[in-house]
Amino acid sequence: MCCHVASAFSANFEISNIISSSPFQADPTSQQSTLVSFDFRDQDTPEVGANRCGIEWAVGLSPPVLWQDTCDNSTFGVRVTSWHGVQNFSLDLKHTYIDDKVGEYPYNVVTKFAPVNLTFLGTKRYHCDLSQAECESDTGAIIVFNVTRSIA
16 A cells, blocks of 8 residues: 555644735735745644745736745645635645654655635634735734645
């Protein structure tokens, strides 16, 4: 058996210090790029700690939909799955790490995934100034997203 898709997860993902900014959304003459950045932590690997992730794209382009190597720690990944502005977007998060409890190499390489949906008024501790097309999470707020799939 080469792969195992887990059906239960021991821990979820946490994100904090979210900033989303899309100047073009507020001012059609702006040439500034759109940016989404946040701190990303996996509850299963507290020793790794949080690392900063960010995705940026230029005015006139669609957000990147492929996995981006834009986190401080390359074992973490993020991609945009939908974009309706800073007030409503979705991401996929992933984290790959070694866990000898699930087996011996190469079966001890675990990758977990979680969907993230951030919506102004729909996500607690996420606030927007739509006149500036900028949103952020409350200072110190941690938002937990459930891991929904894993491959080992």
